[in-house]
Amino acid sequence: MNLLEFRQVTVAFGDYVAVEGVSLALRPGEFVGLVGPTGCGKSTLLNVAAGLLAPSQGEALVEGRPLKGLNPLAGYLFQQDAILPWKTALDNVALPLVFRGRPWAEARREALAWLEKVGLGRFPRHFPHQLSGGMRKRVGLAQVLIAGPRLLLMDEPFSALDVQTRQLMENELLRLWQEDRKTVLFVTHDLEEAIALSDRVVVLSAGPRSRPIGEFPIPLPRPRDVAEIRLTPEFLRLHREIWELLRGEVMRAHAGA
Numbered sequence: 248m249n250l251l252e253f254r255q256v257t258v259a260f261g262d263y264v265a266v267e268g269v270s271l272a273l274r275p276g277e278f279v280g281l282v283g284p285t286g287c288g289k290s291t292l293l294n295v296a297a298g299l300l301a302p303s304q305g306e307a308l309v310e311g312r313p314l315k316g317l318n319p320l321a322g323y324l325f326q327q328d329a330i331l332p333w334k335t336a337l338d339n340v341a342l343p344l345v346f347r348g349r350p351w352a353e354a355r356r357e358a359l360a361w362l363e364k365v366g367l368g369r370f371p372r373h374f375p376h377q378l379s380g381g382m383r384k385r386v387g388l389a390q391v392l393i394a395g396p397r398l399l400l401m402d403e404p405f406s407a408l409d410v411q412t413r414q415l416m417e418n419e420l421l422r423l424w425q426e427d428r429k430t431v432l433f434v435t436h437d438l439e440e441a442i443a444l445s446d447r448v449v450v451l452s453a454g455p456r457s458r459p460i461g462e463f464p465i466p467l468p469r470p471r472d473v474a475e476i477r478l479t480p481e482f483l484r485l486h487r488e489i490w491e492l493l494r495g496e497v498m499r500a501h502a503g504a
């Protein structure tokens with residue numbers, strides 16, 4: 248059964264129809280990259296998947312059941328940090344468990360294990376302003392993963408990072424993902440990032456009335472190193488093929504802007 252499915256999802260903001268008739272299904276354990284030009288409705292679809300936004304028409308299904316309210320299986324990682332500046336790295340990661348009623352001591356123990364998993368075992372008492380951008384991302388990732396989501400919704404999570412840090416984080420994400428293969432919907436307008444990470448890349452058309460116009464399986468071997476895989480002939484072939492479709496949409500989006 249599909250873990251997440253959009254069935255003919257349309258979202259309108261007033262008269263503006265952002266996405267129209269979107270159908271897309273994610274199998275359990277699948278890593279799907281969603282690419283499209285700026286403003287085409289990628290975040291809108293993630294918000295529908297998270298249950299933060301109800302479609303104007305159509306529906307989202309989670310394990311075959313219509314989604315009503317917040318998606319209980321989902322963890323959401325945004326472009327901006329969602330961590331609290333006045334809490335330590337450890338307490339930021341522990342918070343989702345505390346919100347669920349777990350005692351602080353127990354939550355902190357588990358949080359420390361997660362900080363170690365993301366390579367921050369030596370920084371539990373640091374505050375966010377004492378950490379680099381990449382380290383804050385790691386805190387954010389640990390904070391999402393500690394809650395045990397089966398679906399990860401990621402909205403350009405690494406786009407604010409410099410290229411090297413970004414590649415480190417992409418590899419880190421793949422390493423963690425290999426461990427238990429959560430279902431991932433990863434939004435980006437960076438086609439290379441989408442190909443390097445995903446099992447399947449879905450291309451959205453330029454808005455308004457955006458919808459998927461192409462789906463490309465990415466049969467690159469795993470485990471992958473995102474920096475190395477970009478240099479392989481198969482990667483370049485996939486990039487050329489998908490870019491052919493995406494380029495037209497990017498140009499349409501710019502012409503309409």
Ligand SMILES: Nc1ncnc2c1ncn2[C@@H]1O[C@H](COP(=O)(O)OP(=O)(O)OP(=O)(O)O)[C@@H](O)[C@H]1O
Nearest residue numbers: 260263265284285286287288289290291292436454
């Ligand atoms: N709450 C809202 N009210 C009105 N219009 C909105 C609202 N949210 C999004 N939109 C519009 O819907 C369209 C899709 O927005 P969305 O943020 O989903 O695009 P995106 O593909 O994620 O963009 P980007 O790549 O720039 O982040 C945009 O034209 C945006 O202006």
